[in-house]
Structure formats: structure tokens, C-alpha cells
Amino acid sequence: MSETVALATAEVLPAVQPAEARPQNRSVAFRFLTQPGGWIPLLLVLAILVLAFGAPLWGLQDPMHIDPRVADQAPSADHWLGTDSTGRDLWSRLVWGGQDAFRGAAIVLVVALILGVPTGLIAGYHGGLADGLLGWVSDVLMSLPSIIILLIVAGLTHQNADVLMAAMGVFMAPGYFRLTRSSTIAVRAEPYIDAARVAGISHTRIVFVHIWRVIAAPIVIQTAMTIGVALGMQAGLQILGVGDSQAPSWGGMMSSAMGSLRTNAWLIVPPAAMLGLVIAAFAIMGARLGEITGNRSEKAKHLTRAEKAELAGAAAARAAEATQPNQDLMVAVKGLKVTYATAKARVEVVHGVDLAVRKGEVLGLVGESGSGKSQSIFALLGLLAGNGYAEAEAIWVDGQNVLTLPAAKRRALLGRTIGYVPQEPISNLDPMYTIGHQLVEPMRKVLGMGKAEARAYALELLARVGIEDPARVMGLHPHEVSGGMAQRVLIAGAVAGHPKVIVADEPTTALDVTVQAEVLELLRELQREQGMALVIVTHNFGVVADIADTVTVMKDGLVVESGAVGSIFAHAADPYTRELIEASSKTPSRAALDEGGVGAGAPAKGGV
């Protein structure tokens, strides 16, 4: 029993993070307000709101007061922004005009939210007939020419601004509907919604507690954008002459400024600048919120070409001094380090790993998630992601020091000297092309075959990897085949160039056990037939026992232990290796655990 506890604690405790290392858990509002891109536009919008709705308090001149004696004056102490062609004070009209702008935007928002969000929730959560019907209405609304209809509405309602803005809200509703619907559908498919249903939680509570929490963020972001669009459309209509030309409004000011553009171009500047400023403020807030809520992980920093060249140059200089390893070795990696650059720091994930694979032998590279096994393999293949880079004392493949090779030559090793079999077979095939195309094209490029020759060779390979009716399979798209069949296709592609070593990254993890056995058998047969070396990455010591000659165990970016399979299984030196072996070993059955009085935490080995 004590061992269970010990194991449990070992697994549980290292993840305890100090509070300061968890900035992502600050509330969205906190993070928004502490960024310049958040608080500056927010403060700006609030200031303009206070200015506009406090207009009566500032002792401004009457915005409607016409005084031809002071027409077209330049800015002065009396008229801060000057006057227009009828002598009205521009500053006063600009401030009062804010009321009209924000009032209009608010009406648009309320109408669009009320019409769009609940319908989107219903359509997304229940689907079926309601979804079809509401989707149809939304599509119709989106296909109507909104400006023309708004002009008709303006005409019919004697230019009632509120009705006009409400009508605009109707046209904005489909945006909310579609967003809410698609977010709801995405959340609805999450297992935690099923878990909530099983927990006996009512549909109403699921919608308001679970779904609402997730879709609220995109809706708030959409709202920031919608306000900008509404302000722009409102001004556009006013420029076209809709609305009361006497009452102060930003669009109205622009409309009258248009009339005297040649005589006094200045008139258009204040309203246009103000409108631009407010729309930009909302757009920036929307973008900032999107960044905060959408992407919680740290941003990856892509290395520039110069940085990469510098790192590669340094590595090549060091590697050039490396002495050639033993002739028997197909792959020799020495002192491999892999580092990822993030926006804030560089994080080393592999800290000096040695790997060796002899010609015609099988190396099992074992480790759990985070051990660095896949990163080591990607480094060996030269396929690290854009923000990662590898350093090593030496990487030798088939007698070539690959670190000293130019990039193009190194890439050329793939497919001819090294074949690669990935973990997720289906997602490693392009869904747009047929399987035949994806096999034949690389053969023509890499092996320089003619079309007919490549096709014949592909058919032969597919038959070799155990695919019945290869001609039919060549015409299929990836979604039409099973995971096992896709993996056979990828193996056929990997061996097409008669490579001397195959690197297989967890090639059976995504497959059923019976399919796993078939794929392992196929790899074993091909490896023996062609005398290839094979590096197989796995977390399962059962797979190692099945196929490998030597084994290297990794943990936390370091090699824990390596050696011949027989000796590692017989007497592994490291406790972690033993733990991994035990995890895949035959365990006592439940009956034995219960009746034999063996505690659940007793060592799994030595069972029935």
C-alpha cells in the first residue's frame, strides 16, 4: 500500500508550480488591463464617452446655433476647432455628436445580440430542424443588400434614427448567430459536456454554465468589432444624407463638410479623425482580447535565417573535428542537444544524448511523454520545428557526417538513405490527393522514375506491404482507408528508396493491437529482407521485446540506460527502466490480487 502512495506522490508532486510561474491564470480582465494594447484604447473610449454624455456640463456653445458672421473660421480660443459654413462651433458639434454615435451603436448591439446569440445557442445545442430553419433565415439576411434596405427603411420611417439603427442590428445578427452556433457546436462535442449530462445536470444549466463560459469570449470580441462596423455604417448613411442634418452627428458633420471640401477642407478632419480613432480603439481591444483568450500558451519564436545559419555554422565547425565512428555503425549520434526558442527564453529539451545503431540492427528508443525521444529523432532527421534547433558533437549516418553537409544534401538523405515512418498515419497523408499520387510523386522526384515505372513500382510495394488489390487502393483518398492500411502505405513509401535505415516514430501507438502486431511483423520482415537498420521509438517494452536488438531508455531529455535487449530485460541497472518493463509485464490477475491478499500496490511482477 505504501508503494502506491509513494508512486502517486512521485507522479503528483513535481508538477506543483510556484504561484509566480502561473501568470496564465490571472483573469482575462487583469491581463487585458495590464497591457498597453488593453488599457490605452479602453481609457480612450471611456474618456470620449464621458465627454460626449457629459456635454451639457462642459459649458459648450450651442451646437445648433447658426451664426453666419463667424462662418468658416479657423481654430481659435473661442472656437477650438473653428466653425463650419453656417458658423456652428465644430468642437461643440463633435462632442455632442458622440452621443448620437454611441446611442446608435448601442441600439445596433442590443438588437443584434438579442436576435443572434440565443438563436445561435438553440441551433448549435439542439441542431436538427431548429438549426436548419434558423440557418436559413440567417443566410437570407446575409444575402440581402443591407445598405439599400436601410435606405428604404429610412425613407419609410421619416428618417427615424433609432428605427434605422435597430434595422441595422437585424443585419448584424447573423454574425452573432453564426459565431454562437459554431462555438456551441464545438463545445458541445467536448467530453466534459457529456460528463455534465451524466452528472445529471439539466440542459439549461449546461448551456448557461458550461457552454456560456466558453463562448462568452468570442462574443465579446465580436462585439468590439461590431461596434466599429456599426459606427462606420451609421456614419456612411449620414454621409449619404440620411438623418437630421441640424442635429450634431459625426456622419452629418462629414456630410456637410463634403459640400465645402474645396473651400474649407479642414471641416472633414475632426469628425473623420474622431470616428477613425474610436473604431481603431475598438478594433485594437478586440484583437487584444482575442490574443488573451485564444492563445494561452507561450508564443513560439521563429528563429531567423541568420540565427539558424550561425547555429548551424558553429555546429558544423565543431562536428568537422569529430572522428569517424566504428565502421559497423549505421547511425551514431553523440552529445545531441535540442533547444526550443520561445518569445521569452530558450528551453533545452534534450541535454546531450548518444545513440548508436549498427548496420542491420534494430534499436528500440524508449521513453514516456516529455522524455525527448521524438525530439531526438526529429533532430536526427533534420526535421525540427521552426523554433527548434539541434547541436551535437557529431551525427553520423551511413559514414557521412551530416552536420557538415549543406542543407540540400542533408535533405537528400531523406527517402534514400533514411526512411521515415510517422506516428499518426492518417494525418501524415494529404487528404486532397489519392494514395497512388502520394506514392508515385516522390518516386518520380527522389528516384527519378518515369510515370509508368513509378506506378508499377508503387503497385509492387503496396502488394509487398500486404495490401490486397493495390490497384484499387491507389485510387482511394486517405479518409477512405483504415489507420492500419494508411500505416502500410507510409511504410511502402518509406522503403521505396531502399534506405539503409528506417526511423519509425511510435508507428503502432495509434493502432489496435491486432493491427500493431501486423505492422511490427511487416517492419521485421522488411528489415530482414533488405538488411536495413531500424530505429523504433516506443513507450512500450512489449514492442521492444518483440522487435529490438538493442534498447536506449530516455527520461527528461537524458539517456537513462542503454544496452542489448537480453541484458536490459534480465538485469536493468536503472530503477526507471525496471518500472517501465514492469508496466508492460504480465501482472497478477484481479482474482489473485483479491484472494491472495496481495495489496493493489504490490509489485506487479512475480504474479500468476
Place this chain on the structure above:
Amino acid sequence: MADAPLLEVNDLSLDYGRGKSLFRALDHVSLEIHRGECLGLVGESGSGKSTLGKAILGLAQSVGGEIVFDGREIQRLPPPMRRRLAKDLQVIFQDPYGSLSPAMTIGRILAEPLRVGGMRYEQAKTAVGEMLERVSLPREWIDRYPSEFSGGQRQRIAIARALIRQPRLIVCDEPVSALDVTTQSTIIDLLIELQRETGVAYLFISHDLAVVRRICHRVAVLFKGQIVEQGGGEKMTTNPDHPYSKRLLMASPVADPTEQARRREAWLQVRTGQA
């Protein structure tokens, strides 16, 4: 009544799709689970094992057959009564990342089932703290979000949520297959320990015979929507009768080169054109 099974599935059939794309996911499936028992349900992807779990949980609708829980057919209960069943019938899903709402603290997540039962959050908090300790997580972590936990820790939270209302049956749908192998064994042993303490029954859905062997009293093998064999855990994981069960067993690699070479030979014998 003491000997009557806790759950009885009789002749259950379930279809997906309709018309030409009709697919029979479950084909006249029958099984029973007794109080305090763990029944393993093994099979490959597409065999219908998760579908059966969903049908029992009320997340998928059958086209025929019955599901009797504690002497009562539960498939066509009115929604309020079905929701009341949540106290007795719970679930642990495979995906430790998707099964916890990212927007709620683990305290809120664990308290939610209790609040459905009418408890206030402040009252529920004590029970939540105790439950966290029972799954070996510190009580103080109650205000953290799921994103702060590893896969194994999240699965402990999911187990705590399933257990908090002291249910009588938990459907465990591949609860460890997304975890690292060394984490798997600690979670399995935790499930065994909790079963001994509380007497809860498990329907344990898995494709991994080694895991099933350790935790399940009995095992049923599902193949293309049909149960092809049922039997004790020991027998089913060493010497099953049905050819498909044999193939499944022989295909599972074991971490011992000599034993595995023997097993592979046996597998080559039973392997038939099944790709």
C-alpha cells in the same frame, strides 16, 4: 434481491446513421454486472465498446433490447428521473484533457454534481477537499484550473468527480489509455483501492488486455458489435476459447523477449487474413 445483478443489459441493439449508411454498432448484446464487481469490455476500435458505455449512460439511443439498473429499465425514463439516476451511475472518460471544463476551477468541477443534489458550494467544498485527498491530490489545489495539471492528475480529478456522489456503477471508458505507462499503473491501483473501499462496480472499457487483467474480475470480448466470449479475468487473459479472443491476446506484446517470441509464434498460428 441480494443476488440480482446491479446492471443487466439484455439483447441490446443500436444503429448509427440511416438508410444506406446504416451501421449496426451493437448487435443483440447481453451482459450483467454485480455489485462491487469490475467487468472488462475489450475490443478494437469500431467494435462498439464505447457505444455500449454511452447507451448505458443515456448518451446514445438503442433500437431494441433493455438496460435494467437495480431492477428498473432506465432507457426511456422521463428526463427528471433520468437525471436523478446520476447519483448512482457515473462515468470516467478517456481524454483527461477534454473531460474537464477548462473554464472552471477543479473545486467547481467537483462540486457541480453535489450542487445538482441541492448543496451550496460552501457546503460542498468540504466534501470536495476530502475527495481530492482520497485520490492523492492536495486539498489546497481546489482553486486551480485543469490546465495546471498533468494527464495523470486530471484523470485523478475525473475519478474524484465520478465518485463524489457515491455512485454504485461507474462506466470507465478507456480511463488510462491516454496516459504514460508508469502513470497507468498508479491510476489502475487507485481504482482498485477505491472499489474495495466503496463497493462501487465498474464497467471497464479498454483495448489493453494487460490493464484489464489487473483490474477486472470478469471480461467480455466485443467484436463487430457482438459479444463473442465472456469469462473470468484470469482465463480470458491467458487462455480464452474464441478464435478472436485468442488473436487479441496473442497480438498483445509482453515485456519479456523469450515469452514474446513464443507469443508471436502463437499469433502467427492464429492470424488469419485479418488485416
